Amino acid sequence: MNEHFRIPRTVPRKSATFDDASIAEIRRAAATGIYDIRGAGAKRRVPNFDDLLFLGASISRYPLEGYREKCGTEVVLGTRFAKKPIELKIPVTIAGMSFGSLSGPAKEALGRGASAVGTSTTTGDGGMTPEERGHSDILVYQYLPSRYGMNPDDLRKADAIEVVIGQGAKPGGGGMLLGQKISPRVAQMRTLPEGIDQRSACRHPDWTGPDDLEIKIEELREITDWQKPIYVKVGASRPYYDTALAVKSGADVVVVDGMQGGTAATQEVFIEHVGIPTLAAIRQSVRALQELGQHRKVQLIVSGGIRSGADVAKALALGADAVAIGTAALIAIGDNDPALEAEYQKLGTTAGAYDDWHEGRDPAGITTQEPELMQRLDPVRAGQQLANYLSVLTMETQIIARACGKSHIHNLEPEDLVALTVESAAMAGVPLAGTDWIPGVEGR
Amino acid sequence: MQSSLAVAPNRAESTLDSERVFDLRTSTVRELNQKLHSLSEDTNEKFWRVENPRGRHAIAVGLDLPISVTINGHVGYYCAGMNKRADVTVQGNAGVGVAENIVSGRVHVRGDVSQSAGATGIGGNLIIDGNASARCGISMKGVNILVKGSVGHMSAFMAQAGTLTVLGDAGEALGDSIYEARLYVRGSVASLGADCMEKEMRDEHKAQLFKELESAGIAGEVDVSSFRRYGSARQLYHFHIDNISSY
Numbered sequence A: 001m002n003e004h005f006r007i008p009r010t011v012p013r014k015s016a017t018f019d020d021a022s023i024a025e026i027r028r029a030a031a032t033g034i035y036d037i038r039g040a041g042a043k044r045r046v047p048n049f050d051d052l053l054f055l056g057a058s059i060s061r062y063p064l065e066g067y068r069e070k071c072g073t074e075v076v077l078g079t080r081f082a083k084k085p086i087e088l089k090i091p092v093t094i095a096g097m098s099f100g101s102l103s104g105p106a107k108e109a110l111g112r113g114a115s116a117v118g119t120s121t122t123t124g125d126g127g128m129t130p131e132e133r134g135h136s137d138i139l140v141y142q143y144l145p146s147r148y149g150m151n152p153d154d155l156r157k158a159d160a161i162e163v164v165i166g167q168g169a170k171p172g173g174g175g176m177l178l179g180q181k182i183s184p185r186v187a188q189m190r191t192l193p194e195g196i197d198q199r200s201a202c203r204h205p206d207w208t209g210p211d212d213l214e215i216k217i218e219e220l221r222e223i224t225d226w227q228k229p230i231y232v233k234v235g236a237s238r239p240y241y242d243t244a245l246a247v248k249s250g251a252d253v254v255v256v257d258g259m260q261g262g263t264a265a266t267q268e269v270f271i272e273h274v275g276i277p278t279l280a281a282i283r284q285s286v287r288a289l290q291e292l293g294q295h296r297k298v299q300l301i302v303s304g305g306i307r308s309g310a311d312v313a314k315a316l317a318l319g320a321d322a323v324a325i326g327t328a329a330l331i332a333i334g335d336n337d338p339a340l341e342a343e344y345q346k347l348g349t350t351a352g353a354y355d356d357w358h359e360g361r362d363p364a365g366i367t368t369q370e371p372e373l374m375q376r377l378d379p380v381r382a383g384q385q386l387a388n389y390l391s392v393l394t395m396e397t398q399i400i401a402r403a404c405g406k407s408h409i410h411n412l413e414p415e416d417l418v419a420l421t422v423e424s425a426a427m428a429g430v431p432l433a434g435t436d437w438i439p440g441v442e443g444r
Numbered sequence B: 001m002q003s004s005l006a007v008a009p010n011r012a013e014s015t016l017d018s019e020r021v022f023d024l025r026t027s028t029v030r031e032l033n034q035k036l037h038s039l040s041e042d043t044n045e046k047f048w049r050v051e052n053p054r055g056r057h058a059i060a061v062g063l064d065l066p067i068s069v070t071i072n073g074h075v076g077y078y079c080a081g082m083n084k085r086a087d088v089t090v091q092g093n094a095g096v097g098v099a100e101n102i103v104s105g106r107v108h109v110r111g112d113v114s115q116s117a118g119a120t121g122i123g124g125n126l127i128i129d130g131n132a133s134a135r136c137g138i139s140m141k142g143v144n145i146l147v148k149g150s151v152g153h154m155s156a157f158m159a160q161a162g163t164l165t166v167l168g169d170a171g172e173a174l175g176d177s178i179y180e181a182r183l184y185v186r187g188s189v190a191s192l193g194a195d196c197m198e199k200e201m202r203d204e205h206k207a208q209l210f211k212e213l214e215s216a217g218i219a220g221e222v223d224v225s226s227f228r229r230y231g232s233a234r235q236l237y238h239f240h241i242d243n244i245s246s247y
C-alpha cells in the first residue's frame, strides 16, 4: 500500500499545441456551428517595435538639450497634388473608426482630444456625423466599399479623403456590424433595416485594380476641385506593391495598417492569420516610395499596434511621416478600464481582455449604441484624457529624437536603430544589436 | 423622345437663357468641372452643351445646381458622378460607373452603359436608353434606375433601397444579397442571386412602376402588368448556421 504512494506521478500537463484557448475555441465552434467574431487586433505575439532599440547619441553624434533645443513635430500631409494640404502639429493621428462601431459620445471625445493637440480624426464605415465634424478641427472622410452615408456634401466638408482598400486586421475583408448595434440612427445613416446583421462589401462597387483606382481618384479630385489630399489606405500584405500602385494611382498619402491593427468586428481567424505585422511592412513601403522618388513627397502613415512614443519614434525612424492610432485612443478614453472590472466579469471577461466590441454591451460606453451605456462616457473628460495621452506620445517621441541628436522627429532614420532579434532585424532592415548584420541584405 | 436628340432640354422654351458650349477639344475636363462648380445658385447660365467628350473620364461630376448639361458623344468613367439636382444627358455611350452615388437630379444616357451604372446612388433618376453591363445598380441606396434594354450579371448586388426597372432581360445572379431595393424586370432573368426572390406584383407596386415609367416618358408605351417584381427574401439578415453556404 505505502509503496504505491511513493511512485512519482506525472503532473497534469496541458498541450502547447492544444492550449486552453484552442480547446475552448473547438468547443465553442462545436456548440454553435459558426465562426467567432470579435473586436481589437491580433493578440498573438508577432515581431514588433519592442524588438527594436535606439542607439542614442555617442562621441560621433551629439544629443540635443531637452526642452531648450527645438525638436519639431509638425507634419504636412498631401503636398503632392492637393491645393490644401493638411497641417498637423503632432505626428500621431486618430485612425478611422465608424460611427456605429463607436458611440456618438466616443466619436465626439476623439474629435475633442485630437483637436486640442492639433491633429486629425477620421470617419469610418458609416458616414460622417455632425458631432464628429463639429468637434474635429481636421477631419478625414473615408471612402469605403460600402459607401454607407457617402455624399458629395460631406465629401466637401472633409479636410481630406481616405480611399480604403483594406485594413490590417482583415486585408481582403469587408465591414461587419451586428444587429445589436444597428440602432435606428445607425440604420438610417447606412440605409439599412434596423437590427439586421450587416455584411458590407469587401471590394469597391465601381472599380477594380490600379488603373481604375487612378480614374476613381481623378473623379474624387474633380468633385472636390483638387482641394483635398487623397489618402489610400491598405492593410499590410504586399506593402511594396500596394504602395507603388497607390502612388501610381495618384495618392497624396499612403496609409499602411499592420496585422495588429484593431477592428470593430471581424472573424477571429481573419484577425490572427491574414496580413503581416506592422514592423514588417514599413521598410517595404518606404522602399517603394524611394524607388519612385516619392519618399517624403507622398507621405506615409503607419498604423497597427502603436502604444507609446517609442513606437511612434521607431515607425518614423523606419521612414513613416506619421502614425495613426485606434485601439490606444479607445483605451485613453476609457476602454477596458479596470474600474469597470465587476461589469467585465458579468460579461464573462476581464479588464484588459474585453474584445466583444461587436456586441454593443461595452460598459465604458464606447463600442455601443445603447443609450444608457453611451451616456456613461463624458466626451469632454474623455477628450481631455485623449489629448493628454497624445501629448505624452509626442513628448516621448521628442525625447528619443533629441537623444539621437535630431532637431525634427522626421530626422530620425534607420541608422538610429538596432534589433534585438534576427527576425526583427530582417523585417526592419536594421542590424542585430552588437553586430553589423542585417539579415537579408546582400554582402552582410 | 427621339426627336429632341440634338437639342439641349428646354432650349426652345428659354428666351433669356442662351446655351453655353464647352468644347473638350480645346478645353480640359478640369476647366469644365471648375466652371460648372463655380456657377452661382441664381445663375442664368442654365443650359450647357459639351462637345467632343471623346471618352474622357469624370465629365460633369459633383454638380450641385438645377442646370442642364448635354454631352454630345461618348463619355468615359464616372460621368455625372455624385450628381445633385442637375439634369445631365449623354448623347452617346457611357463608361464604368455613370452617375455613381447620384444624390438627386437626373442622368439620361441615350446609348449603352458599362459596368456599375448608378452604383451606390442615393436618390434621383438614372435613365438608360440602351443596355447596361454588369453590376447595374450595385449597392444602390435610393436611386431609381430605369434601363430600356437589358442589364448584365450581378445587377442590384447588395442593393439597399431604390428601384431598378429593366424593360429587357437581366443576367445571372440578379439582386444577390439584396436588402430593401425593388426590382422590376419585363424580360427574362437568367438567375436570381442569393436571398433574392420573385414577389407578388400588387397594385401599389404597379402604381410605383407606373411612376417610374412616367418619369422616363414611356408610361403609355409599356404595360406595367408585363413586369415581374423581385426583392429580398430576408433570409440572410441574421447570421445563422443554416445559411452558412450563402455567406
Ligand SMILES: Cc1cc2nc3c(=O)[nH]c(=O)nc-3n(C[C@H](O)[C@H](O)[C@H](O)COP(=O)(O)O)c2cc1C
Residues within 6 Å of the ligand: A039, A040, A041, A095, A096, A097, A098, A101, A102, A123, A124, A125, A126, A142, A164, A166, A167, A168, A233, A257, A260, A261, A262, A263, A264, A303, A304, A305, A306, A324, A325, A326, A327, A328, A357, A367
Ligand atoms: C472600433 C474600431 C473600428 C474601426 N473601424 C474602421 C473603419 O470603419 N474603417 C477603417 O478603415 N478602419 C477601421 N478600423 C481600423 C483603424 O482605422 C486602424 O487601422 C487600426 O485601429 C489601427 O491599429 P490600432 O488599433 O492597433 O491602433 C477600426 C478599428 C477599431 C478599433
